[in-house]
Amino acid sequence: MRILLVEDEQLLLDQLRRQFELAGYACDCASDGSEGLFLGQENPYDLAVVDLGLPKLDGISIIKQWRSEGRKFPVLILTARDRWQDKVEGLESGADDYVAKPFQIEEVMARANALIRRSAGFASPKMEFGCITIDTGAKRALLNKQALELTAYEYNALEYMAMRSGQVVSKTDLTEHLYDQDFDRDSNVIEVFIARLRKKIDPDNTLKPISTLRGRGYRFELGETQH
Structure with missing residues (x-):
């Protein structure tokens, strides 16, 4: 953020x-x-x-x-x-x-x-999407109640997209909300974050929570169990 x-x-x-x-x-x-x-x-x-x-x-x-x-x-x-x-x-x-x-x-x-x-429309600090929980208070994400080892940028990217669940988030939008004004921004870094995130939050490649919309950006989407 x-x-x-x-x-x-x-x-x-x-x-x-x-x-x-x-x-x-x-x-x-x-x-x-x-x-x-x-x-x-x-x-x-x-x-x-x-x-x-x-x-x-x-x-x-x-x-x-x-x-x-x-x-x-x-x-x-x-x-x-x-x-x-x-x-x-x-x-x-x-x-x-x-x-x-x-x-x-x-x-x-x-x-x-x-x-x-x-x-973003969430009353609780814990956002739950099926087996994925994002704890905005503790700044951590869990898969099946097990904490995921995410870098700060990976977590921030996940939190930002999850708060806009179902919406398309462009690379530019992600970059602007992840980096401060003095950072040398490179959209390729976003692709690296997303690739790593996918492997960490969906190691078996069965959930597919982050989809790529070619030329538009990314969308996080899973069944939300707590709002």
């Missing part, structure tokens, strides 16, 4: 980025409101984490602008403001949830994961 972090406190921004990257997220960062607004307008994020008190352009204005332009990715706001009115204003501007400073990084991570999951 690819997220945008907009925070002007450099130490906090570095901490957030480090934790999200350790959890397998691709992160783009902005330290002021103008840059954050631009990045959100230009890239297909799965989530934005936005501080309200920013230089150049405040968080409320950023969110309102994104929403007016049709940007629908979930937004988690960070606020040091204690007044309940500020929190209400943030939510009414188009944000989906908020965390008040000071906070525990783990709470931010949990709320971010929940927002991404719910935006």
Whole structure:
């Protein structure tokens, strides 16, 4: 999953980025409101984490602008403001949830994961497709209740496609959501991930959960047993 972090406190921004990257997220960062607004307008994020008190352009204005332009990715706001009115204003501007400073990084991570999951239509952190379980909280996948040894990129590719089960996901779309803006992207890498995934989640080649649609991309599809 690819997220945008907009925070002007450099130490906090570095901490957030480090934790999200350790959890397998691709992160783009902005330290002021103008840059954050631009990045959100230009890239297909799965989530934005936005501080309200920013230089150049405040968080409320950023969110309102994104929403007016049709940007629908979930937004988690960070606020040091204690007044309940500020929190209400943030939510009414188009944000989906908020965390008040000071906070525990783990709470931010949990709320971010929940927002991404719910935006894809899943209430539970565990997505079950027949004998395959994808645990978005623990960031792991299981086959017949046995944990699979997946690289971070392999897991992220699987999670992204599973959240769009039944839909066609192009190589470009996968690449944009797996890598941050500074990564030298190569669509051939996606083919390697998909080939490895197929072998790991379907070693007997009987489930065939990932199909290739020539010239269009890939589709993950199995009977979903829990939504």
